[in-house]
Amino acid sequence: MAGRGGLLMLENFIGGKFLPCSSYLDSYDPSTGEVYCHVPNSGKEEVEAAVEAARAAFPGWSSRSPQERSQVLQRLADLLEQSLEELAQAESKDQGKTITLARTMDIPRAVHNFRFFASSILHHTSECTQMDHLGCLHYTVRAPVGIAALISPWNLPLYLLTWKIAPAIAAGNTVIAKPSELTSVTAWMMCRLLEKAGVPPGVVNIVFGTGPRVGEALVSHPEVPLISFTGSQPTAERITQLSAPYCKKLSLELGGKNPAIIFEDANLAECIPTTVRSSFANQGEICLCTSRIFVQRSIYSEFLKRFVEAARMWKVGIPSDPSADMGALISKAHLEKVRSYIKKARMEGAQILCGEGVDKLNLPPRNQAGYFMLPTVITDVKDESCCMKEEIFGPVTCVVPFDSEEEVIQRANNVKYGLAATVWSGNVGRVHRVAKKLQSGLVWTNCWLIRELNLPFGGMKSSGVGREGAKDSYEFFTEVKTITVKH
Ligand SMILES: NC(=O)c1ccc[n+]([C@@H]2O[C@H](COP(=O)([O-])OP(=O)(O)OC[C@H]3O[C@@H](n4cnc5c(N)ncnc54)[C@H](O)[C@@H]3O)[C@@H](O)[C@H]2O)c1
Ligand SMILES: N/C(=C\C=C\C=O)C(=O)O
Numbered sequence: 001m002a003g004r005g006g007l008l009m010l011e012n013f014i015g016g017k018f019l020p021c022s023s024y025l026d027s028y029d030p031s032t033g034e035v036y037c038h039v040p041n042s043g044k045e046e047v048e049a050a051v052e053a054a055r056a057a058f059p060g061w062s063s064r065s066p067q068e069r070s071q072v073l074q075r076l077a078d079l080l081e082q083s084l085e086e087l088a089q090a091e092s093k094d095q096g097k098t099i100t101l102a103r104t105m106d107i108p109r110a111v112h113n114f115r116f117f118a119s120s121i122l123h124h125t126s127e128c129t130q131m132d133h134l135g136c137l138h139y140t141v142r143a144p145v146g147i148a149a150l151i152s153p154w155n156l157p158l159y160l161l162t163w164k165i166a167p168a169i170a171a172g173n174t175v176i177a178k179p180s181e182l183t184s185v186t187a188w189m190m191c192r193l194l195e196k197a198g199v200p201p202g203v204v205n206i207v208f209g210t211g212p213r214v215g216e217a218l219v220s221h222p223e224v225p226l227i228s229f230t231g232s233q234p235t236a237e238r239i240t241q242l243s244a245p246y247c248k249k250l251s252l253e254l255g256g257k258n259p260a261i262i263f264e265d266a267n268l269a270e271c272i273p274t275t276v277r278s279s280f281a282n283q284g285e286i287c288l289c290t291s292r293i294f295v296q297r298s299i300y301s302e303f304l305k306r307f308v309e310a311a312r313m314w315k316v317g318i319p320s321d322p323s324a325d326m327g328a329l330i331s332k333a334h335l336e337k338v339r340s341y342i343k344k345a346r347m348e349g350a351q352i353l354c355g356e357g358v359d360k361l362n363l364p365p366r367n368q369a370g371y372f373m374l375p376t377v378i379t380d381v382k383d384e385s386c387c388m389k390e391e392i393f394g395p396v397t398c399v400v401p402f403d404s405e406e407e408v409i410q411r412a413n414n415v416k417y418g419l420a421a422t423v424w425s426g427n428v429g430r431v432h433r434v435a436k437k438l439q440s441g442l443v444w445t446n447c448w449l450i451r452e453l454n455l456p457f458g459g460m461k462s463s464g465v466g467r468e469g470a471k472d473s474y475e476f477f478t479e480v481k482t483i484t485v486k487h
Contacts, residue, residue, distance in 0.1 A: 008037040010184055010208055012046055013191035015053030016201025021046065025181055025209065030096030030328035031319050033369035037094070039184045042209035047176070047217040050205040054147040054174040055223065057202025062144045062172035066121045069170055073118035076197035080190065081111045087158065087186050092319040094185040095157060096328035096371065097282050099320050110162040110186075116453045117166035120470040137485045142478040144172030145249065149218045149227045151211075151239075154180035154330050155285040155393075161187055164228045167473035169203055176205045176224065178215055180231075182330055184208045211235060219243050228476065229253070230287075232391075233462050251466040251476050253458055255391040256287050256419030259412040261402075261434060262303060264296040266424035270446065272303070276310045278422060278448040279397035280375040283329050284338075287463075288420040288442070288449060292388055293399040294408050300401040304379065307399065308353045311375045318367055328371045329394060335371040338394030341387050342376060350381040355395070389415055405434065413439045418460030422448050441467070 011018040021040030029036040040046070061069070080087065087110075088102035097106070128139040150164040161179050168175045179187040187206055194204055207214050215235075219227050220242040226249035229239055236252045243250060260275050278290040295303045317324030329335045342356045352358050355376025363372060375395045381387055387398055402408040412421060421440040425431050435443040441459040444450065451457075456467035466476060 007035065008185065010037065010039050010188045012040050012042055012050075012208055013188070013194075013204070013206040014046065014050045015056070015205065016195060018191070019046075019049070021208075027094070027182065027184065028331065029093060029370075030330055031093075031367050031370040031372075033332065033371065037185060039181055040208040042207045042214040044217040046207045046209075047214060047221055050176045050207050051147060051221055051223050053202035053205050054176055057174045057200055058144075058146060061169070061174055061200060061203045064172070066170070069172065070118040070121055072198045073114045073121075073166060073170055076193060076199065077111050077114035077118065079193040079197055080107070080114065083189070083193070084108070084111070087189060089320075090185050090189060091158060091183075092327070095154065095183050096319055096330055098317075098322075098324045098327045100322050100324070101282060106156055106159045109156075110158040112453075113159070113162040113166045116470075117170040117473070120454070120474070121170040124471075124474055135487050137487065139483055139485075141481050141483060142474075143481070145226050145477060145479050146173060147224050148173045148175045148477065149221075149224045150175055150177040151215055151218070151227070151229045151231065152177070152179050153231045154182040155282060155287070157183040158186040158190065160230050162190075163468065164230070165204060167468075168228070168477050169199070171474060171477040173226075173477055174203050174205075176207060176218060178207055178209070178218055181208065181210045215239075216242060219248075220246075222246055225249060226477070227251070228468075236464075249476065251468065252464045253287070253466075253468065254419075254462060254464045255393070255417060256289075256459065256463050257292060257389065257391050257415045257417040258288060258290050258420045258422075258440075259292045259294060259438075260290040260422040261408050261412060261424065262293065262295045262299070263423075263425035263427070263430065264298045265426040266299075267426060267446070268299070268303065268306065271424045272306050272310050274448050275307065275422070275424075276314055276375075280311070280314055280326055280395045281449075283326050283373075284375075284395040284397070285330065285393055286449075287393075289393075290422060290448070291392060291397050292412070293397055294402045294412060295399060297401045297403055304353070304399055308377055311377055312354050312359065314375045316361060316372055316374055318364065318370075326375065326395060328367075329373060330371065332371055334394070335373060338373060338392055338396060341390075341392050341394075341396060342378070345378050345381060345385065345387045348381070348385055348387075350385065350387070350398075351379050353377045353379055383411055383414060391417065405430065409434060409437045413437075416462040419463035420444070420459075
């Protein structure tokens with residue numbers, strides 16, 4: 001919808017209706033640095049209205065059969081798929097990611113999230129045990145919890161929001177979702193499809209705005225008993241504090257400082273292009289991106305030379321260019337934060353082998369103020385450096401040598417995070433051994449980011465609490481009850 005100055009103006013979606021807000025935020029096009037959209041700056045009032053709508057919709061939705069709910073999810077998946085190109089264009093413009101990534105990963109995955117949970121909700125079973133000597137039978141039943149708060153970040157906007165909405169409503173909950181204020185457009189576009197898909201009013205409500213205003217009002221609302229959050233560790237801490245007085249159910253998917261461990265028997269022809277992708281895909285703005293590369297010393301020089309050559313070939317371009325490998329970072333503030341790590345690395349005596357401050361970025365005149373940065377490789381950096389310890393969440397990766405298996409496991413584990421690791425080796429025994437010892441919720445060996453939605457997804461240590469996936473999401477979005485029958 002066109003608003004002030006012909007710019008796109010979003011509205012909240014509450015109780016099946018688009019509702020204007022009393023104040024709005026500017027949203028920037030990352031490829032130009034220009035305001036192109038206005039996003040509702042919602043607060044307590046909008047959260048109250050959404051809670052009322054979600055509360056009213058809960059009895060009807062939660063008492064439908066899983067089959068009925070499944071059909072609604074399937075219809076929504078079909079409608080999203082029919083709008084794939086329009087959604088991909090919007091996601092790429094709003095987030096700065098390449099149109100190719102939006103077309104091949106973000107939007108197809110959003111479609112798949114609804115199809116996947118539409119199917120998996122049909123296949124859950126409950127537990128039953130006997131105590132014949134006491135004449136008892138025990139069994140469990142599960143029921144949806146109620147109104148779920150779903151909060152998502154800006155890096156994979158529709159992909160991550162639907163990864164929460166789909167399991168929550170499949171299990172019979174009603175939801176209030178809050179996308180990142182930096183990337184709200186595709187969530188708003190999805191709302192236009194809900195009625196046609198048969199989602200009753202109030203089952204999915206979306207309130208737009210900032211964390212401190214609308215996010216906090218949502219997570220501290222007494223009638224919202226569960227919160228599924230994906231974002232940064234400091235925000236998770238705040239949400240935990242605000243929700244603690246109510247003993248809410250929490251699922252927290254947080255940041256990472258993900259290692260790649262490359263042994264001398266790795267297949268470098270596969271490892272190098274995949275590790276360039278795992279370091280720089282989506283501008284390095286994926287929580288699963290590699291940011292510490294440990295390479296066995298005997299192949300260190302060869303790896304480094306080939307890796308830097310490949311990183312230099314990774315094309316940074318405007319998001320709408322189908323041949324670009326990388327687009328713009330999300331915001332000016334984030335670009336400055338990412339760049340500040342390169343400055344700190346230099347001050348510590350590390351070497352920048354390519355990218356920021358070394359190579360020249362060529363951009364069309366219209367995009368000179370966009371938030372672009374080249375893929376950057378740092379070496380000669382100590383494990384204690386902030387570049388090796390903190391999540392940078394940008395196109396920056398550090399490469400360091402190692403000597404032995406025990407040493408590299410210890411160094412890979414020596415950070416507060418534990419989300420995703422990759423291990424490269426042709427030795428099957430070593431691959432299993434190392435994968436088992438890494439403190440990481442996910443380990444990809446000889447590959448990266450191949451997702452199996454049935455299995456648990458999530459992090460250890462400061463990377464999160466809880467897991468998402470077919471069974472884990474079902475357990476999170478339902479309450480279990482044990483019933484004993486004496487016969
Ligand atoms: N583990 C995962 O699956 C995963 C996936 C994607 C991103 N991430 C992490 O997300 C981070 C980047 O995303 P970000 O910058 O949007 O994170 P963020 O924590 O700043 O924001 C995430 C969401 O929380 C909201 N929020 C912020 N403050 C809030 C508050 N006080 N109360 C309630 N809500 C609040 C934001 O508006 C946004 O919608 C990185 O750390 C990244 O690793 C993790
Ligand atoms: N949650 C998933 C990915 C998270 C990526 C973070 O940036 C997923 O693939 O299910």
